[in-house]
Amino acid sequence: MVSRVIPVDPFDLVIFGATGDLAQRKILPGLYRRFHAGQMPQGARIIGAARSAMEPEAFREQVRKAIAEFVDRSKIDAKDVETFLECIDYVPVDAMGEGGWAELKDKVQDGRVHAFYFSVAPSLFGPLAERLNEHGIADSEARIVVEKPFGRDLASAKALNATLAAHFEESQIYRIDHYLGKETVQNLMAVRFANILFEPLWNAQYVDHVQITVAETVGVGGRGAYYDKSGAMRDMVQNHLMQLLCLIAMEPPYHFDPDAVRDEKVKVIRALQPVSPADIVRGQYAGVKASETRAAQPGYLEDSENPDSRTESYIALKVHVANWRWQGTPFYLRTGKKLRGRASEIAITFKAPPHSIFDEEDASWPENVLVIRLQPNEGMNLKVMIKEPGPGGMRLVQVPLDMSFAEALGEEGTDIPDAYERLIMDVIRGNQTLFMRGDEVEAAWAWTDPIIAGWEARGDRPRSYDPGSSGPEDALMLMHRDGRRWREIRE
Template structure:
């Protein structure tokens, strides 16, 4: 299948924090991929900005090394790398001072799209936003991209939104969540709203429950200092899993329009019931063979921060009342896996008798590592001896179904191109962020009030046993996590 790549308008993209880990691993290699795919016009320019004192040539060397390490097979095309590096320049900028801003303004051209990527900590968002305005780098057509975390709680999220709003309109602010850039995440909307097969069944009358799992095999590692102040609830549930929940549960928008989509997502968050404490399980990984415990990774032998969360929630609206949704995420689990499991109800009456067993349709939407979908259907087991029923998967791997020419762009590169286009559909709106925190905060506050201690679990497992009990109390089971 031939990729239908549409180039974006010429642009100037300034990356603050351009020498940092995120820029090296994701942003710059991703932009190189878009360059190789013909999506970046020849006039496009990328300007790195950071406090590190280096020349543009030294910055190009850094980017060259990043592409070699993280750019995959495309990095072997040295001619393409050289052309991409020609589009790069660098300026040393003091984010909280006055130095470098006038020089940075000299890199920007009139009549081009201007985008500013804040690949820095949230504490610098306000300072950079204010200086972009005061030094005349940004105008009413400029866009800013801010990375999570979007606050630490509701109060800090409101403060951050208010700070950004002093200098930029909401239509100019792109809160990036890379999960929304994944091909399969966007396919949630295509599956739901582009197929008559599913939408009539997408409600509590036909769906028994939904599971959303994001499992990681790695621990917190070098992020221990940050993660210990955050935990799985703030780091994953409040944003990544909340976004997946919104896309799987929202009502059909009137049209595929940024605000129409985000309006429907917001309605889902506001319809969430408060979560009872017995519907939440927290976990923390222990030490394993050759592996440190979470507390060792975090550098705090008494830490009560969770590396695992499982919870049951309910959406109080006409579509989903009575259908529980289970979220689960954790570190140092058996496999790296992200998936959404939609479990349909059993048939109201089986004509095949008790020996046929219990069967139901299950739709599994795989987000990573092997993007695709599986639909379990019930058929007769081949052979004589009566009607013996068995469930078999109709499996579609996107890579196999669409062919090698349909290689999907990475999440960051897709979302950055959407910024240049001015398309906010896959970005979080300010009121959406605040609503998510308003639902999350009481859960965290209840842990603090009850001096809750996370349940230990061994590395390479599916999490603490209490997470299984959470499901079994409802006579349900998690889709198994296994290596």
């Protein structure tokens, strides 16, 4: 199978915070990969902007090093790298002042797509939006890309939306969540809405429960001070896991259109029931003392440099969507750091057949499960029951119908663009389907805020859990009391 690469129109992309970690690790290497693939036209220009006083040539050297470090060697072509670097420019800009804005305006060309990527702290979103308009750099067709966190509660999200709306139309604002750029996430919509096989079964009558897991093996590390002000609920559940939940639970949109898709996602968020304290488990990873077989590891309290921290590095929730399609079907969400393995997956567990025609000992079969793997090894897996080969009666065994992109699509399947690559190209095309709308962000915070306020008012402390485990024991009980089990997190 040969994948099609459709070039985009010539553009000017200004990256604010271009010397920062995200730009150097993801955005600039991703743009090179799109150039190498033939999607980014040679007439395109990428203008780095940051506080650092730096000549354009010095910035190009930074980009060259970022490509060497973060791009697979098989994609690095010396001629392509040099041609790509010719597209790169740099302007020192003071986001809070007036320095550099006139120079930036001179570099942005008329008659092409203009996009401005705010790879900066949220406190700078407003000043950047204001100055882009004050200096006449952004026109009515310009697009701005803003990174999470988009607020830390409903009030701050509303204030940020209002600030951006004062300078840009909603159709110009691209709130980026890189999870929505993953190939498998988009394939989830194709599986649901392009095949008659699943959609008739995609409801409470046939689905027993849904598990959404995002597990990480790393701790908070150097982000400890920042992370301690957010925690897993704000950092992961309110955005990433919420988006995955919406794609699973949403109704079919009337058309694959940005607003049609986002309308249905907002309906899901607004249908979420309040979560009982009994259906929430929070945890913090503990430290490990040195031994003959294991090196010492700091715990969350050490990493956050806050010995009295009540911020969670792990959270599990049982959630219900109060509508006709999903009434009574629980959605179990969990995410955490320093767990046993690195995995992001959605598992839809279907109900058992209503009656067994086979021997009594075979009546308690494992359920059919559709697993969508986001990482690692993106793909889908459907577990079904078949007869075990051989004589001696009807013995049933569960086997996977497995589709990994690498195996199903051959070499093309291994060359899956990074989420940031796809999303930036969607910005250039003007396609907002995979970006969050303002009312969607606010609806998510309106559901999240009471949950956070509840445990803060109760003074709840997170449960301690061992690094390399599956999380706190209480999270296991969250499932066990319902007669269910979490899927194993593999190393």
